[in-house]
Amino acid sequence: MPDSVKKLILTLLPALLFLYSYVFGFECVFRRWFGIICPGCGMTGAVRALLALDIQRAAACHPMVFSLPVILIYIFMNGRVFKNRYVNYGILSAVGAGFLVNYLIRLGILYWGG
Numbered sequence: 249m250p251d252s253v254k255k256l257i258l259t260l261l262p263a264l265l266f267l268y269s270y271v272f273g274f275e276c277v278f279r280r281w282f283g284i285i286c287p288g289c290g291m292t293g294a295v296r297a298l299l300a301l302d303i304q305r306a307a308a309c310h311p312m313v314f315s316l317p318v319i320l321i322y323i324f325m326n327g328r329v330f331k332n333r334y335v336n337y338g339i340l341s342a343v344g345a346g347f348l349v350n351y352l353i354r355l356g357i358l359y360w361g362g
């Protein structure tokens with residue numbers, strides 16, 4: 249499969265999922281099956297808030313929404329934004345760690361925080 253097609257799919261798939269959830273409403277499959285939130289839960293609301301320029305609500309829905317442009321740039325640039333691959337690894341690791349920390353905090357607050 250050509251790289252341009254992969255990029256198009258990687259970009260369009262989340263966009264289509266977002267559009268679907270925006271129009272029809274979307275219950276997270278992970279949440280439905282396992283009864284707990286997934287690392288992406290709240291992202292739709294966050295993107296909606298961001299589109300409405302409500303930064304505070306976007307951050308409250310999912311703070312990692314601000315990393316989406318970084319992720320999209322990395323998808324378009326084949327994961328090589330900087331020449332030094334360790335810089336790229338570092339940035340992507342930071343994004344991943346951000347999602348993980350956010351997820352653990354939200355799990356803690358929702359299920360063990362009382």
Ligand SMILES: [Zn+2]
Binds near residue numbers: 276278289
């Ligand atoms: Zn979810």
